[in-house]
Amino acid sequence: MSTPPTPWTHWFAAQAAERESSALTRVLRPRGADDPTIDLAGNDYLGLARDPRVVAGAVEAAQRWGGGAGASRLVTGSLGLHADLERELADYLGQPAALVFSTGYHANLGVVAALADRDTLVVSDAHVHASLIDAVRLSRAAVEVVPHDDVAAVRRALATAGDRRAMVLVESVYSVLGDAASLAALAQACEESGALLVVDEAHGLGVHGPGLVATAGLAGLPHVLVTATLSKALGSQGGVVLGPQSVVDHLVNRARPFIFDTGLAPAAAGAALAALRVLRSSPGLPALVQQRILDLAASLGVEPSVGAVLSVPMPSPAVAVAAQAAALQQGVRVGCFRPPSVPDGVSRLRVTVNAGLSEADWDRAVAVLVSVVKEHCP
Secondary structure (H helix, E strand, O other), rough: OOOOHHHHHHHHHHHHHEEEEEHOOOOOOOOOOOOEOOOOOOOOOOOOOOOOOHHHHHHHHHHHOOOOOOOOOHHHHHHHHHHHHHHHHHHHHHOEEEEOOHHHHHHHHHHHHHHHOOOOEEEEOOOOOOHHHHHHHOOEEEEEEOOOOOHHHHHHHHHHOOOOOEEEEEOOEEOOOOOOOHHHHHHHHHHHHOOEEEEOOOOOOOOEEOOOOHHOOOOOOOOEEEEEEEOOOOOOOOOEEEEHHHHHHHHHHHOOHHHEEEOOOOOHHHHHHHHHHHHHOOHHHHHHHHHHHHHHHHHHHOOOOOOOOEEEEEEEOHHHHHHHHHHHHOOOEEEEEEEOOOOOOOOOEEEEEEOOOOHOOOOHHHHHHHHHHHHHOO
16 A cells, blocks of 8 residues: 655655755765775774774773663763773873763764853854854854854954853864864964864864874863864774863763763774874874875875865866766775865865875875876866
8 A cells, every 4th residue: 555645755855856956965885894995085094993903992892891881971881991081082182181972973062062052152163064063053052153264253253242151163174175273373362352262173183193282282271172083083983072170070060962872882982092092102193194195185286185184176066976986986985075065165076095005005096086086177
């Protein structure tokens, strides 16, 4: 017996047709564990996800603590493993305290929604990640979106705060354009106005060692908070907020994405902790990522990225998808940025540098990309 159509039936069909006509349809493509394709689409910047030491850390943690944390962190889900991870993350990033969440998305939701409310002005860079945008919406704070990395615009917005608490949201490295935030100037503007600066180090941690906040000498300042993911350079899963102990205490009591979520799974926590220790003992890994970014950018004739993701502009969404498919046919998987995921509306190939690739695989991948880009962008 067929089901009669409903308003939802027509809506889903119209949405699918619109995506298809705009070349914006996305589908899930599960990969096998032994996939031989060279992966330049993921976020495993340092090649640690399959590092034997990181895998061993995950296995050991699962064997000791079990398959899951078992409960929210405020019930029985806070493990000694979480405390070790938080302590070592805080130490590496030069911060007084840290709080681990189940994802980087949750970390951003938690810190903004717990610190901002209707009596807060949030000044947000136009290029921040979707998780920060959603966090502001959840907080119900007044928000002013300012042009990308425009410190003068941030200062003007902060001047309108009046008696309200104020918060500025930026990323240390923006993944689409690959540029770095003017962190020192932003931190000074926030200090002068009594505002908090929240810096998402998702693309800075690991690629620049402890991140650009630490590199800029801003780590540990009471008005500079850091968020990060454990799923990129550290090759695991989870998120973290770092800053003063008073902020961590507040998040434990007020951050709903922390309070009502099960604690980070032991295997993920163990893998992240092992990866952090590998990173600390291998200072050459970040340098290799940065050198490969410079070499690849020069080969493709595009501007280098401060992070580990290189964007290669494409003439249209359809051409970007075609170029991505052409690279895959030759054994190299790259990502694809298309509207509405790109802040400036320009479709791009998204190429992620991976320090874990052998020199032979890296050279082959570069040769394929040069050929594909030349063919699709004459």
